Amino acid sequence: xxxxxxxxxxxxxxxxxxxxxxxxxxxxxxxxxxxxxxxxxxxxxxxxxxxxxxxxxxxxxxxxxxxxxxxxxxxxxxxxxxxxxxxxxxxxxxxxxxxxxxxxxxxxxxxxxxxxxxxxx
Amino acid sequence: xxxxxxxxxxxxxxxxxxxxxxxxxxxxxxxxxxxxxxxxxxxxxxxxxxxxxxxxxxxxxxxxxxxxxxxxxxxxxxxxxxxxxxxxxxxxxxxxxxxxxxxxxxxxx
Numbered sequence: 001x002x003x004x005x006x007x008x009x010x011x012x013x014x015x016x017x018x019x020x021x022x023x024x025x026x027x028x029x030x031x032x033x034x035x036x037x038x039x040x041x042x043x044x045x046x047x048x049x050x051x052x053x054x055x056x057x058x059x060x061x062x063x064x065x066x067x068x069x070x071x072x073x074x075x076x077x078x079x080x081x082x083x084x085x086x087x088x089x090x091x092x093x094x095x096x097x098x099x100x101x102x103x104x105x106x107x108x109x110x111x112x113x114x115x116x117x118x119x120x121x
Numbered sequence: 122x123x124x125x126x127x128x129x130x131x132x133x134x135x136x137x138x139x140x141x142x143x144x145x146x147x148x149x150x151x152x153x154x155x156x157x158x159x160x161x162x163x164x165x166x167x168x169x170x171x172x173x174x175x176x177x178x179x180x181x182x183x184x185x186x187x188x189x190x191x192x193x194x195x196x197x198x199x200x201x202x203x204x205x206x207x208x209x210x211x212x213x214x215x216x217x218x219x220x221x222x223x224x225x226x227x228x229x230x
Contacts (some may be wrong), residue, residue: 047159047167047210049219060217096166104173105155105214111166 002034003026004097004112012091014118018084022097022112029073029080030055034099036073036080037108042093052100053080087119124220125150125211129140132228133201140224143194143211151192158187158196161224162207170209171196204227 009018022036029036037052051061053071061069070083084091094114101107126144129164133139141149143158152158156174159167169178171187184199193212198205206229211222 047212047221049212049221063218070217100219105153106157106212106219107155107169107172108157108159108167109169109178110214111168114166 002099002110004099004110006095006097006112006115008115008117010116011089012117013117013121014088018082018087018091018095018117018119020082020095020115020117021096022082023040023081024078024080028075029078029098029099030075032056032102034109035060035102036071037098037100038071038082039096039098039108039111040093041096041114042090048093050082050084050095054102089119091117092119093117124215125213125222126224127209127211127222129223130226130228132230133198134230135201135203138197138199139201139203139227140195140197141211141227143196143213143222145192145194145213145215145220146182147192148180149213149215149220150189150194152216153214156189156194157212158194159210159212160183160205160207161210167210180220198227201229205229 003025005023035052039048068085073080089118097112098108099110158171161167174189208224
């Protein structure tokens with residue numbers, strides 16, 4: 001059973017870079033079973049897929065965020081991370097890390113509990 | 122505006138059946154078998170309920186079922202129980218992109 005835990009600042013200033021880390025237990029980021037993913041949910045709104053990294057280094061991002069997003073993996077710490085640059089108030093959301101099955105699509109089995117990031121000066 | 126269109130609300134009495142629709146396009150729901158459904162209780166992370174249109178993960182009651190016709194996918198909850206009251210989101214593969222619906226709040230009367 002994979003467990004995920006997000007961590008990072010809860011408050012980010014406009015124009016700065018949002019950085020979050022997801023610590024994985026019960027599984028390995030070096031496993032080919034999953035694509036290590038980020039999804040966000042603005043307060044009171046729906047879900048939005050942000051992107052993923054696969055253990056091989058392959059990445060894929062939401063076209064609407066692609067120019068600002070980087071997802072990376074740290075195998076030594078069994079973690080994966082999200083960086084979102086040039087943030088605005090519209091980036092205020094609960095950010096979830098999740099696993100997406102590598103043998104299917106849009107199948108997010110395991111989720112972190114989510115972390116609220118507020119963009120404000 | 123969300124990529125997939127869901128009704129904002131649905132309701133039913135205990136024991137009844139409710140169906141929630143999810144309308145996309147020929148580039149997502151209509152093109153691929155990769156439609157999933159997620160249940161989200163307030164303040165909690167989403168939970169996978171249905172994947173690949175009709176499949177249920179281990180542990181999900183068989184009261185939950187999925188289907189698809191053309192560009193519209195559906196989630197049916199049979200034998201409604203109080204604990205089924207939650208928000209439900211559909212998701213579809215869209216050719217290297219993943220899109221979600223805006224969510225449907227299911228109320229058990």
